Amino acid sequence: MKGFMEEFKDFIAKGNVMDMAVGVIIGGAFGKIVSSLVENILMPLIGIILGGVNFSDLSVTVGTAEVKYGIFLQSVFDFLIIAFVIFVMIKQISKVTDKFKKEEEVEPTEKVCPFCKSTIAVDATRCPHCTSELGSVKWKSGL
Numbered sequence: 001m002k003g004f005m006e007e008f009k010d011f012i013a014k015g016n017v018m019d020m021a022v023g024v025i026i027g028g029a030f031g032k033i034v035s036s037l038v039e040n041i042l043m044p045l046i047g048i049i050l051g052g053v054n055f056s057d058l059s060v061t062v063g064t065a066e067v068k069y070g071i072f073l074q075s076v077f078d079f080l081i082i083a084f085v086i087f088v089m090i091k092q093i094s095k096v097t098d099k100f101k102k103e104e105e106v107e108p109t110e111k112v113c114p115f116c117k118s119t120i121a122v123d124a125t126r127c128p129h130c131t132s133e134l135g136s137v138k139w140k141s142g143l
């Protein structure tokens with residue numbers, strides 16, 4: 001339990017809570033925008049394509065129950081669009097962070113001598129340990 005509380009403290013201290021809160025608020029607002037987009041713009045247009053169908057009116061009466069599958073379809077479209085947008089966003093973010101990581105990578109400054117397996121300077125042409133010529137070896141293996 002102590003470990004859990006410490007983890008929780010770390011979690012708050014790292015500012016993850018703020019990130020998460022911002023994410024939830026933006027996510028909520030974004031969800032409303034997508035719902036509105038689907039309900040008020042996309043579905044009427046799809047309705048026209050399908051020959052003047054109003055999705056929110058689509059329903060089937062089963063006994064005494066009215067099954068409003070049109071509104072359900074709108075929710076499915078909402079979900080698909082949100083899932084798609086999140087997928088694209090995550091892909092873009094991981095692309096950017098990958099780039100950032102690659103830029104952070106430092107050029108290697110050491111290599112291993114193929115003869116004595118000692119670690120030597122990357123631009124050495126002769127091994128300081130076994131005195132083997134490295135420049136010519138690397139040239140040959142490079143071809």
Ligand SMILES: [Zn+2]
Nearest residue numbers: 113116127130
């Ligand atoms: Zn060597």
